[in-house]
Amino acid sequence: MYTTVTYDGSFDGFLTCVFEIYERRLSNIIIKSKHLFESELFGTHEHIITDNNKSKRVFDGLKKHISAKGCRMLYYAFLSELNGIENTMLSVITYTFKSKKNIISDYSHQDVLQLSKVVKKVGREKHRMEAFVRFQQTKDNMYFANIEPDFNVLPLIKSHFTKRYADQKWIIYDLKRKYGLFYKLESTEIITIDFDLNHSKKDWFTDDEKNYETLWKDYFESTNIEERINTKLHIQHVPKRYWKYLSEKQP
Amino acid sequence: MSFDRIREKLNILADAAKYDVSCSSSGSNRKNTNKGLGNSTSMGICHTYTKDGRCVSLLKILLTNHCIFDCAYCVTRKSNDIKRAAFKVQEVVDLTINFYRRNYIEGLFLSSGIFKSADYTMERLVAVAKKLRLEENFNGYIHLKSIPGASDELMREAGLYADRLSVNIEIPTKEGLKKLAPDKKHDDFIKPMKKVKNEIIQYKSEKKIIKSTPKYAPAGQSTQMIIGASGETDMQIMYTSNYLYNKFDLKRVYYSGYIPVSYDKRLPMIGTEVPVLRENRLYQTDWLLRFYGFDVREILNPEHPDLDLDIDPKLSWALRNLHQFPVDVNKADKMMLARVPGLGMVSVHKILNARRFRNLNWEHLKTIGVKLNRAKYFITCNSRYFETRDYSASKLKDILVHNSTGKHKQAFTGQLALFT
Ligand code: SF4
Numbered sequence: 001m002y003t004t005v006t007y008d009g010s011f012d013g014f015l016t017c018v019f020e021i022y023e024r025r026l027s028n029i030i031i032k033s034k035h036l037f038e039s040e041l042f043g044t045h046e047h048i049i050t051d052n053n054k055s056k057r058v059f060d061g062l063k064k065h066i067s068a069k070g071c072r073m074l075y076y077a078f079l080s081e082l083n084g085i086e087n088t089m090l091s092v093i094t095y096t097f098k099s100k101k102n103i104i105s106d107y108s109h110q111d112v113l114q115l116s117k118v119v120k121k122v123g124r125e126k127h128r129m130e131a132f133v134r135f136q137q138t139k140d141n142m143y144f145a146n147i148e149p150d151f152n153v154l155p156l157i158k159s160h161f162t163k164r165y166a167d168q169k170w171i172i173y174d175l176k177r178k179y180g181l182f183y184k185l186e187s188t189e190i191i192t193i194d195f196d197l198n199h200s201k202k203d204w205f206t207d208d209e210k211n212y213e214t215l216w217k218d219y220f221e222s223t224n225i226e227e228r229i230n231t232k233l234h235i236q237h238v239p240k241r242y243w244k245y246l247s248e249k250q251p
Numbered sequence: 252m253s254f255d256r257i258r259e260k261l262n263i264l265a266d267a268a269k270y271d272v273s274c275s276s277s278g279s280n281r282k283n284t285n286k287g288l289g290n291s292t293s294m295g296i297c298h299t300y301t302k303d304g305r306c307v308s309l310l311k312i313l314l315t316n317h318c319i320f321d322c323a324y325c326v327t328r329k330s331n332d333i334k335r336a337a338f339k340v341q342e343v344v345d346l347t348i349n350f351y352r353r354n355y356i357e358g359l360f361l362s363s364g365i366f367k368s369a370d371y372t373m374e375r376l377v378a379v380a381k382k383l384r385l386e387e388n389f390n391g392y393i394h395l396k397s398i399p400g401a402s403d404e405l406m407r408e409a410g411l412y413a414d415r416l417s418v419n420i421e422i423p424t425k426e427g428l429k430k431l432a433p434d435k436k437h438d439d440f441i442k443p444m445k446k447v448k449n450e451i452i453q454y455k456s457e458k459k460i461i462k463s464t465p466k467y468a469p470a471g472q473s474t475q476m477i478i479g480a481s482g483e484t485d486m487q488i489m490y491t492s493n494y495l496y497n498k499f500d501l502k503r504v505y506y507s508g509y510i511p512v513s514y515d516k517r518l519p520m521i522g523t524e525v526p527v528l529r530e531n532r533l534y535q536t537d538w539l540l541r542f543y544g545f546d547v548r549e550i551l552n553p554e555h556p557d558l559d560l561d562i563d564p565k566l567s568w569a570l571r572n573l574h575q576f577p578v579d580v581n582k583a584d585k586m587m588l589a590r591v592p593g594l595g596m597v598s599v600h601k602i603l604n605a606r607r608f609r610n611l612n613w614e615h616l617k618t619i620g621v622k623l624n625r626a627k628y629f630i631t632c633n634s635r636y637f638e639t640r641d642y643s644a645s646k647l648k649d650i651l652v653h654n655s656t657g658k659h660k661q662a663f664t665g666q667l668a669l670f671t
Contacts, residue, residue, distance in 0.1 A: 105604045105605075106605070106608050107601070107605060107618060107619040107620070108605065108608070108609070108615055108618050108619065113618065113619075127296070130296055131296045131297055131298050131299075132298070132299075133354050134353060134354060134355070135352065135353045135354050136353070137352070137353070143352060143353070145354070163282075163283055163290055164283065164289055164290050165288070165289075165352070165354075166283050166286040166287065166288070167286050167287055167288050167388070168288070168352055185286075208349075211254050212349050212350070212353060214258070215257070215258060215261055215346070215350075216350060216353070216355050218258060218261060218262055218265075219261060219265050219310065219350075220299060220301075220307070222261075222262055222265040222266045222269065223265065223269050223301045223305075223307055223311070224269075224301055224302045224303065225269060225270075225301070225303055225510060225525075227510050227524075227525045228303035228508075228510075228525055228527060229302050229303050230302070230303045230304045231302060233300075233303070233304030234300055234301070234302050234303070234304050236304070237297070237300040237304060237306075238299060238300050246299060248299060
């Protein structure tokens, strides 16, 4: 018989579940974000309230064994939002506390290996977003970009964009998860906007905007060396699902 | 400024610049100071890829394609009948800033044909970089081309604003240079390289004493050689390369397969295939020298003046040195593991890491993701089963070339397959 424990969807919430599982010696557990939980016919269900003190104790305990790098890997995996990732993480955490060693690179353990694969995917997505975000300048002098990443990478790209674009206001908005980052020259905050995407986007942007998009597209075209064309390699680097972001790829 | 005019200039001057294959934006570490614009990190970002799979991270353009020289291998040469254009300093600054703000690029790579004189040209390149840094508070990446023959004073100033400086050798041998670029002297390349190297050393040592000493070309210098334009051997290319790495502390040497741009009798004919595979083998060799601890003479020497095209240089070396194999993955040191065909540095690290936990057997190697189809002929591990048959070098080569279906056969994907 399984018990499903649910949490509020935050990383701290997840760690609080881990705390409770240890504290109360629960077994046969499935951890799930409450947003994804549908009450089950069999098994029992309990919702766990996020408690930052408890989550911190788990985090600090983990850090002692798998160092900051290992903790970062858990966070990356968490942001993948993959179905069942919480239980893979729980297994890695259990293995850590049992062996009391830094096992984060012991790839002969199946869940450690699985975790590292997910981390790699999330890391790749983070880099791709840092590369493929394309800002458009709005009439009120803001730089705006939409993304729809496979994983929830906004928290991971925040620091990169904040450091780089320190003298311009910008927004990066995740259309899939319906929230965004907004940098207003002092700090970067989380925002949600209700926009009407049917509303003609053209009205938002400056006239220059179109010109620069054209120049960039021209530039992209002229980097080609006809004699060397290799489409397979090109698509390997820029998978087609990312083309929608790239102004140089628009007709 | 009129948009159409800018557009036309960009088309001409980007097209003329694309033959320079270097597009790296890595190796610098400029922080964003005083809430300015941009930074550059040690890992560059590729913002898109060309249709032949090369990384696009910089706005790579010529300031002008007017040139007083007539180098046979170059589209910009004086005698070539093409459209010419020239950017104003401010136009380049505006393009760079506006591309950068939209997250199109990591920075600017500015080169130029030589108009009037070397110094006159270099002065303008420096002016662009200076404006970007001082007026626009721009901290993104700047790569300037050193114009052969430019004065020491200008080269010193260039390094204060640029992250990287490069002067392209283009032709690997002195004789080839004489034949194809009679206006240029070997010394004109060497002089700016020497100057920049010395300045880098001087600024670094001053920085140790006085913290506020400005950065000088923090991403170092690089150069490019054209491959297959002057009938040179791979040995000549790599020995030159090796000399440049050692003598001038170059960060990178780029190899660019010659793309026929002229009916000149001294050069391969128009329509000749670009030697992409050869180029790839040279990059692999370059990599072996810089990161795998190989000496250039182990790979290329008078008995083997050219690289094999059908197998990579590490495998080729291993087949000539079978007496050094097999190696035991549980005991061999890092540098020996790195010499095993089929094991890249990533795999080497995986092995080093995993063997701390247990004695590795074939299953372990597979689980941690080490590809064995090549390596298995060259290693042993904690298992009674291993390749016991004593293959001859030619037989082994046969097996390996035969085995490498699909992926490996088509793997000559330019420098990208390899780590740029
Ligand atoms: S000096 Fe440079 S731009 Fe001019 S022809 Fe020679 S290689 Fe081309």
